[in-house]
Amino acid sequence: MTPEEFRKYGYRVVDWIADYRGKVSKLPVMARTGPGEVKACLPCDPPDTAEPFDQIFRDLDEIILPGLSHWQHPRFFGYFPSNALLASVLGDYLSTGLGVLGLSWQSSPALTELEEVVTEWMRRMMGLSSEWSGVIEDTASTSTLVALLCAREKATKYGLSRGGLQGEEHPLVVYVCTHSHSSVEKAALLAGFGRNNLRVVAHDGVQAMRVESLREAVEKDIAAGAIPTAIVATTGTTATTALDPVAAIAEVAREYGIWLHLDAAMAGSAMILPECRWMWDGVEGADSLVVNVHKWLGAAFDCSLYYVRDPEHLLRVMSTNPSFLQSAADGRVKNLRDWGLPLGRRFRALKLWLLIREQGVAGLQARIRRDLENAKWFAEQVRAAPDWSVLAPVPLQTVCVRHAPPGLAGDALDRHTLDWVERINRSGEAYLTPAVLDGRWMVRVSIGAAPTEREDVAALWALMRRMAETRGGF
Amino acid sequence: MTPEEFRKYGYRVVDWIADYRGKVSKLPVMARTGPGEVKACLPCDPPDTAEPFDQIFRDLDEIILPGLSHWQHPRFFGYFPSNALLASVLGDYLSTGLGVLGLSWQSSPALTELEEVVTEWMRRMMGLSSEWSGVIEDTASTSTLVALLCAREKATKYGLSRGGLQGEEHPLVVYVCTHSHSSVEKAALLAGFGRNNLRVVAHDGVQAMRVESLREAVEKDIAAGAIPTAIVATTGTTATTALDPVAAIAEVAREYGIWLHLDAAMAGSAMILPECRWMWDGVEGADSLVVNVHKWLGAAFDCSLYYVRDPEHLLRVMSTNPSFLQSAADGRVKNLRDWGLPLGRRFRALKLWLLIREQGVAGLQARIRRDLENAKWFAEQVRAAPDWSVLAPVPLQTVCVRHAPPGLAGDALDRHTLDWVERINRSGEAYLTPAVLDGRWMVRVSIGAAPTEREDVAALWALMRRMAETRGGF
Numbered sequence: 001m002t003p004e005e006f007r008k009y010g011y012r013v014v015d016w017i018a019d020y021r022g023k024v025s026k027l028p029v030m031a032r033t034g035p036g037e038v039k040a041c042l043p044c045d046p047p048d049t050a051e052p053f054d055q056i057f058r059d060l061d062e063i064i065l066p067g068l069s070h071w072q073h074p075r076f077f078g079y080f081p082s083n084a085l086l087a088s089v090l091g092d093y094l095s096t097g098l099g100v101l102g103l104s105w106q107s108s109p110a111l112t113e114l115e116e117v118v119t120e121w122m123r124r125m126m127g128l129s130s131e132w133s134g135v136i137e138d139t140a141s142t143s144t145l146v147a148l149l150c151a152r153e154k155a156t157k158y159g160l161s162r163g164g165l166q167g168e169e170h171p172l173v174v175y176v177c178t179h180s181h182s183s184v185e186k187a188a189l190l191a192g193f194g195r196n197n198l199r200v201v202a203h204d205g206v207q208a209m210r211v212e213s214l215r216e217a218v219e220k221d222i223a224a225g226a227i228p229t230a231i232v233a234t235t236g237t238t239a240t241t242a243l244d245p246v247a248a249i250a251e252v253a254r255e256y257g258i259w260l261h262l263d264a265a266m267a268g269s270a271m272i273l274p275e276c277r278w279m280w281d282g283v284e285g286a287d288s289l290v291v292n293v294h295k296w297l298g299a300a301f302d303c304s305l306y307y308v309r310d311p312e313h314l315l316r317v318m319s320t321n322p323s324f325l326q327s328a329a330d331g332r333v334k335n336l337r338d339w340g341l342p343l344g345r346r347f348r349a350l351k352l353w354l355l356i357r358e359q360g361v362a363g364l365q366a367r368i369r370r371d372l373e374n375a376k377w378f379a380e381q382v383r384a385a386p387d388w389s390v391l392a393p394v395p396l397q398t399v400c401v402r403h404a405p406p407g408l409a410g411d412a413l414d415r416h417t418l419d420w421v422e423r424i425n426r427s428g429e430a431y432l433t434p435a436v437l438d439g440r441w442m443v444r445v446s447i448g449a450a451p452t453e454r455e456d457v458a459a460l461w462a463l464m465r466r467m468a469e470t471r472g473g474f
Numbered sequence: 475m476t477p478e479e480f481r482k483y484g485y486r487v488v489d490w491i492a493d494y495r496g497k498v499s500k501l502p503v504m505a506r507t508g509p510g511e512v513k514a515c516l517p518c519d520p521p522d523t524a525e526p527f528d529q530i531f532r533d534l535d536e537i538i539l540p541g542l543s544h545w546q547h548p549r550f551f552g553y554f555p556s557n558a559l560l561a562s563v564l565g566d567y568l569s570t571g572l573g574v575l576g577l578s579w580q581s582s583p584a585l586t587e588l589e590e591v592v593t594e595w596m597r598r599m600m601g602l603s604s605e606w607s608g609v610i611e612d613t614a615s616t617s618t619l620v621a622l623l624c625a626r627e628k629a630t631k632y633g634l635s636r637g638g639l640q641g642e643e644h645p646l647v648v649y650v651c652t653h654s655h656s657s658v659e660k661a662a663l664l665a666g667f668g669r670n671n672l673r674v675v676a677h678d679g680v681q682a683m684r685v686e687s688l689r690e691a692v693e694k695d696i697a698a699g700a701i702p703t704a705i706v707a708t709t710g711t712t713a714t715t716a717l718d719p720v721a722a723i724a725e726v727a728r729e730y731g732i733w734l735h736l737d738a739a740m741a742g743s744a745m746i747l748p749e750c751r752w753m754w755d756g757v758e759g760a761d762s763l764v765v766n767v768h769k770w771l772g773a774a775f776d777c778s779l780y781y782v783r784d785p786e787h788l789l790r791v792m793s794t795n796p797s798f799l800q801s802a803a804d805g806r807v808k809n810l811r812d813w814g815l816p817l818g819r820r821f822r823a824l825k826l827w828l829l830i831r832e833q834g835v836a837g838l839q840a841r842i843r844r845d846l847e848n849a850k851w852f853a854e855q856v857r858a859a860p861d862w863s864v865l866a867p868v869p870l871q872t873v874c875v876r877h878a879p880p881g882l883a884g885d886a887l888d889r890h891t892l893d894w895v896e897r898i899n900r901s902g903e904a905y906l907t908p909a910v911l912d913g914r915w916m917v918r919v920s921i922g923a924a925p926t927e928r929e930d931v932a933a934l935w936a937l938m939r940r941m942a943e944t945r946g947g948f
Contacts, residue, residue, distance in 0.1 A: 164668020194638020
C-alpha cells in the first residue's frame with residue numbers, strides 16, 4: 001500500500017469509525033454472537049494473494065461488528081469504563097502511523113521525552129508531590145507485577161543477582177485484601193511468592209482493608225520468622241470501589257519497612273478533582289502506584305501509568321544494557337526499557353498528550369464530575385425504591401445494587417439477580433456486570449462511559465425496574 | 475470531539491501520516507536532537523482549557539517530528555526492522571477507534587475469535603503442526619517471561635499454589651546462550667531463578683549454542699542436586715542472527731524433561747518461506763516459541779505471537795476467574811486473559827488480519843525473499859572489498875561487518891569502528907547499530923525495512939566505504 005492508497009483507505013477507515021461512533025448508541029450493547037460464530041464465518045487458511053479492501057470492509061460490517069460488545073456505547077455500564085476519547089484515538093493513530101520504537105532514548109528521543117512530559121502533567125493533575133516519577137505501562141496487571149518484583153528484590157537486597165527467590169531462608173510475604181483485584185493475586189503468584197505466603201487481609205463493613213488485621217498479620221509473620229515484603233492497597237476496588245485506608249496502611253508499611261503499592265487503577269482518574277483526593281489520603285507514604293488513564297479518564301487503551309518514588313530501585317531490577325542498545329547519550333537520558341518488562345515501546349505518550357490538550361484539564365474535570373453526579377443521583381433513585389438496595393458506599397461512579405423482593409433470599413435471590421441482569425444484557429439496551437459480594441450475587445452499575453448522560457442513566461434505571469420487578473421468575 | 479469533528483481531524487491525521495510516509499526517505503534517519511531538547515520545548519504544566527488542533531499539528535511538525543529516529547525509513551538498518559505496513563496501520567486504526575476490550579470472550583467475542591483465526595493463519599504460514607496454539611502478546615520480552623514462568627511452575631508441580639519458588643529445596647536452573655537476547659536473562663531474573671541458577675552456555679564459531687556444553691551443564695547440575703528447568707534457544711540471535719541447533723537442543727530437553735522455549739522473535743517471519751524452515755529444524759520438540767510479527771513481517775508494533783503445545787499448562791499458571799469476569803459462555807470459549815500477564819486486551823488481531831489480507835501470503839513471501847537477496851548481495855560486496863570482512867554467517871537479513879585497515883587492532887580498531895558508524899548515524903543518511911562480538915565492536919547492517927530496495931543497500935555500502943575508508947581518524 002502506497003502512501004496515496006493509505007490516504008484513500010485511511011479516509012475510509014476514519015469514515016467507518018466516525019460512522020460507528022455516531023451510530024453506536026443504536027446498536028445492541030452486548031454482542032449477541034454465540035461461541036464460535038465469528039470463527040465459523042472466516043476461512044481457516046490465509047489468502048495466498050492480496051484481497052481487495054472492499055472485501056475487508058464488507059467483513060468488518062458483516063462479521064466483526066455484530067461480534068462486538070460496545071464499550072463506547074452510552075449504555076455500557078459493565079466492568080469499568082474504558083473510554084477511548086476521539087482526540088486520544090487520533091493520538092494513537094499518529095503513533096501507529098509513525099511506527100517508531102523507544103528501545104532506548106536514542107532510538108526516538110521525542111518518544112521518551114514526551115512520555116516524561118505527560119506523566120509529569122498527570123502527576124501535577126493528580127496533586128502528587130514531585131517525589132514521584134512516572135512511566136507508561138500497558139495495564140495495571142503489569143504495573144502491579146513490576147511493583148511486586150521490585151518489592152521482592154528490595155527485601156532480598158537484590159537476590160536476583162544471587163540465588164533469586166530460591167536463595168532466601170525466610171519466606172517473603174505479600175499482603176492483599178479480600179477486595180484486591182484478581183491481578184494482584186496473579187502478580188504475587190507469578191512473582192514466585194506462593195499462595196502460602198500471600199495474606200488476604202479481611203475487609204471491614206465497607207469492603208476496605210482492616211488495618212488492625214493487617215498489623216496483626218504482619219506481626220504474626222515477623223514472630224514466625226517471615227519477612228513482610230509488600231502490601232497492596234486499593235483506592236477504588238473493582239467490586240464496589242471501596243477505599244482502603246491508605247494513610248493508616250502506610251503507617252504500618254513505614255513502621256515495618258514494607259513496600260506499599262497502591263492500586264488506584266480506577267480511582268486515579270478522579271484524583272484530578274481536588275475534592276476527591278481525600279480518597280487516597282496518605283498516598284505520599286506509598287512506594288509505587290498505578291493509575292489507568294485508559295479507564296475513566298479517556299486515553300485509548302492501553303495506557304497505565306506507573307509511578308515510583310525511587311526510580312533507582314526500579315532500574316536496578318529491570319535494567320538491561322546489551323551493547324546494541326548503548327549510545328553516547330546514556331547517562332544523560334532516561335531509557336524507559338529499564339522501567340518495565342518489555343524492551344519494545346510504542347509512542348503511547350501521544351494518545352495521552354492529545355487527550356489532555358484537546359480536553360484541557362477543566363474539560364476532563366467537568367466530565368468526571370458529571371459522572372460522579374450521575375452516580376449519586378442513580379444511587380438516590382435506587383435507595384428510594386421499594387425492594388431495591390445500594391450495597392456499598394458510592395464514593396466514585398459505581399453503584400452496587402440488588403433487588404430483593406419480599407420472601408426471596410439465598411440461592412433463589414442469586415438466581416433472580418442473575419436472571420434480570422442477563423435479560424438486560426441480552427436485550428441489548430444496556431450492559432451490566434454482575435459480581436459476588438459477601439457470597440451473594442449483586443449487580444455493579446458502572447457509570448462513566450464518555451457518552452453516558454443523565455438520560456442514559458435514567459433509562460437504565462427504568463429498564464432495571466422493568467426487568468427485575470416484572471415477569472416474577474421466582 | 476464529536477464523530478464529525480473526528481472525521482475532519484481524522485482526515486488530517488491520515489494526510490499527515492500519508493505525507494510523512496511519502497517524505498520520510500528525505501528526512502535524516504537518526505534524530506539530531508540532544509538530550510532534553512524536546513522536553514525543553516514543551517510546557518511543564520498541562521493546559522487548563524482546550525487547545526485548538528492547529529496548535530497540536532504545529533507542535534507535531536516543529537517539536538515531535540525532528541525528535542524522531544525514523545524506523546520506516548528506507549535507510550534504517552538499525553536494531554531489527556520494525557515494519558508497520560500501512561494496511562496493518564489501518565487495522566490498528568480500526569482497533570483503537572472501536573475501543574473494545576477483551577477481558578473475557580463475552581466482553582467482545584470477535585476480538586477473541588479473530589485472534590484465534592489469525593494466530594492459526596500464522597501457524598499454517600510458518601509450517602507448524604496443529605499441535606500449537608497461539609496468542610498475541612505485546613513483545614518477546616513478555617512472551618519469554620511467560621514461558622519461563624510456566625516452565626518454573628511445571629518443574630515445581632505448580633508451586634505457586636503452595637510456597638512459590640520459596641518452597642523449593644532444590645534450585646531450579648535455566649539455560650541460555652551467550653548470544654541469547656538480553657530479555658531472556660531479564661526474564662529469568664524476574665521469574666526469580668537468580669543469576670546463580672542461570673547457566674550461560676558457550677557458543678561455537680558461528681555464535682550458536684554448543685549442545686555438548688549444554689549437555690555437560692545439565693548433567694553437572696543434576697549431579698549437584700539441581701533441577702534443570704528451562705532452556706531458551708534462539709533462531710536468529712540479535713547480534714548476528716545465529717541459529718541455535720534446535721533439533722539437538724530439543725533432544726537434550728526431551729531426555730531430561732526440560733522445558734524448551736524457542737526465541738524466534740526475528741527469524742520467525744522468515745519461516746513463511748519453506749526454504750528457510752531448516753533454520754528451526756526440530757521446532758516441534760519445543761514447548762513454547764515466540765515470533766514477533768511486528769518485526770520483519772510488517773504488523774504494526776506491538777504484535778508478538780506466543781505459541782504453546784500445552785495450553786492447559788499455561789492456563790493453570792495464568793488463570794484468574796473473579797466473579798465479575800464470569801459468563802455463561804465460559805467453558806465453551808477461550809478467555810485470553812488466561813494466556814498471558816495482562817487482563818486488559820486490545821483488538822490486536824485486526825492489524826495482523828489486515829496485513830495478511832492486503833498483502834496475501836505471496837506478497838509477504840516476496841518481500842522477505844527480496845530482503846534475503848539484498849543481504850546476500852550486500853555480504854558479497856563487503857567480502858570482496860579490501861580491509862572489510864563479514865564476521866558471521868548470513869542466514870537471514872543481518873550482515874555483521876568490520877572495517878580493519880592494516881595495522882589497526884584492539885582498542886584502536888574499536889575506536890575506528892565506533893567513529894565511522896557514529897559519523898554515518900550523524901550524517902542522517904543511514905542508521906546502523908554497532909554491537910560487541912567476541913569482545914570487539916562491529917557493525918550490524920540489518921536489512922529489511924519495508925521500503926528498503928537494492929538501491930538503498932547499495933547507497934549504504936557506498937556511504938560506509940566513504941566514511942570508514944576516508945578521514946583516517948586513527
